[in-house]
Amino acid sequence: MSTTAEKKAGFGSVLWDYLTTVDHKKIAILYLVAGLFFFILGGLQAMLIRIQLIAPDNEFISAQFYNEVLTMHGTTMIFLAAMPLIFALMNAVLPLQIGARDVAFPFINSLGFWLFFFGGIFLNVSWFAGGAPDVGWTAYAPLSLFSESHGVDYYAIGLQITGFGTLMGGINFIVTVVNMRAPGMTYMRMPLFTWTSFIASVLILFAFPALTVGLFLLTFDRLFGGNFFDPEMGGNVIIWEHLFWIFGHPEVYILILPAFGVFSEIIPTFSKKRLFGYSSMVFATILIAFLGFMVWAHHMFTVGLGPIANSIFAVATMAIAVPTGIKIFNWLFTMWGGNIRLTSPMVFALGFVPTFTIGGMTGVMLASAAADFQYHDTYFVVAHFHYVIVGGTVLGIFAGIIYWWPKMFGTMLNEKLNHWFFWLFFIGFHLTFFFQHFLGLMGMPRRYWKFLPDQGLDLFNLISTIGAFGMAIGTIIFLINVVMTQMKGEKVSGDPWDARTLEWAIPSPPPFYNFKQEPLVRGLDALWVEKMQGNGKIQPAEPLGDIHMPNRSFVPFVISLGLFIAGFGVMYQGAMWILAAIGFGITAGAMLYRSVKDDIGYHVHKEELEEEEGDGSNG
């Protein structure tokens, strides 16, 4: 058990360090690397889709393979790319923003990561084991029951494992915010990224269990002869749709709220103004989350729930546009009259506002149930959700990565390349998806492998594919930027953006205990308050003393590995049941070990802290 940060550089020791870390800053890096990996994978799948659709009647990939690629693209992007990248930002930033030394449950935090990771790997094993899932990311029954390969089983079990991880991550952040705030960090002084992450975590807590149940039912039906979705045995296929969307709609807000938070940090920083309408922003966030649970059936307008149900869900859905609109105006008013610096994160923010607004507008169009009979399952829906997810969530994630990169790694991504990345990605994005609105209105159904010539669909599909290449090139530039920046390794100060919130008050990257002395927060935008009214440094809330830190642990990895192994046993059954026994045995044994073995952490002693350079503040 070591008390100071190890400085051994050997590959083995670094690997072991990351396999066993419970430090939220390192877990953030794990999420970032894994999330980017899956983002690239999902991106390659997207390119296959777009190349297949570059021309009518194309035979680039087979229909079966197209279905698999399409399904895996959606599933990967939502569960294995967007979610972990959001968790990367939350882990990197949230504890620092509230002045905490760590999260509430460092062990659970690491467990959450490893569950997500092994679930993601499990899902992707399907490519090599007879075919990936091929029924769309929504896996509607009864189609998902008829799919013959084990693909859908990989989907159900892989997402199940990943989902457990997400749930744990969510609980961890809720408790961190409630219990771990520094003195003076009242709720209404929390930075907006912390607020939106907090509310997104609450959404995770109440939405993911519905998916858990849905996936269990699907697994029971496919592997154990259950009858939930089999009409011949009295089952009802609509149950899946309800459970999936009771989870699925809150999920889209889980994806977007943290992105809202990112921009609510970036826009004030680079406008040199405090966020306009802070309390209305908080209020809007909570309202969106609340309403988000009451609109799921807008995905099911054409199922036949009847006019009354459709009307209620239509009105509830439209209502969400109100708090969303509040946010849009608050961002605009924050910029209004501000001292704007066009750094790359700010340019991302400027691109985000109109793009997301368009996505929200098409959302309201879709929300009118009668019209949705026309739009549903066409490219119009595809265009809508890419405007909100790519134009909102993905832009937010990348803006956040660029903005907090110095805090995470102590280096600064090259601004010029960042701008190139933005413009290629942004223009590519609009080329790809803007024209899909019209394809949808012209009647092109989503998820089809081919479209036919002479129906006026050729040109827009061609443009769409060209745009996709723009996005891909932009992303490649970002990756090159990352590699170049890290190879150069030029260090920057703790506060390179001249920012406002607490995380910028400590060195970049922060010491493993974050704050040498607990900070005293004296207002909203804690650091800015000190810059304006104090000496620019955060006041300590306590004298220098011992710091309590959690022990590293390999157990989360083992618990997750056990479930990974067990998944194969449950799926292949027969002689493979042995794998289930081994896997569940490993998991149960590791949990028991965790339960009975004392783990009370250790202390960094005052004397060691005194020896370290500086005063732990930004200096």
Place this chain on the structure above:
Amino acid sequence: MAEDVLKSGNLPENPERATLEGRNKFMGFWFFLGGETVLFASLFGTYLALRNSTVDGPTGQEIFGLGLVFLMTVILLTSSLTSVYAMYHMKNNDFKKMQLWLGITVLLGFAFLGLEIYEFVHYVNDYGFGFTTSAFSTAFYSLVGFHGAHVAFGLVWIISLMIRNHKRGLNLYNAPKFYIASLYWHFIDVVWVFIFTVVYLMGKVG
């Protein structure tokens, strides 16, 4: 200070919430139970949608025996009460009595689980009512079985806590663990009350 949490004796009034770790566990577990509520709500919703989808299989009305289920209910409710006693003794720093009442809780839990297994075996053997018989049977076994699995997990949990700590007694480190295990036990109990009502009583009435 870190080692102090392992000392027993002289504990504060609410030992489960005396340390930051304890408070975190306590609160985190409440939130976890919130998620569990959604989980069971989803299962209940599914069950309600399928409870009349018996196809050719038996209906609930035909097979449910209220006597047995009533006995199970009484046993589980009593076990909730005994776990309250255990926590009462925890707060009074009386480790022996806490273990005793936890032991009784565990015994009652086993009795409940035994009866549930008997019930299921009975349905399968005497009525041909298996997991795959109808949509209703699948939903029934999933909901009630999920609850049963929770009971089994809770038993393993409480027993391992009791064995792990039987020599060293109560301290600030293990008090939160005992406390949340008992919270979990209450939760299981509450879920059962709903199962008793929604599955069995409503099933019998038709």
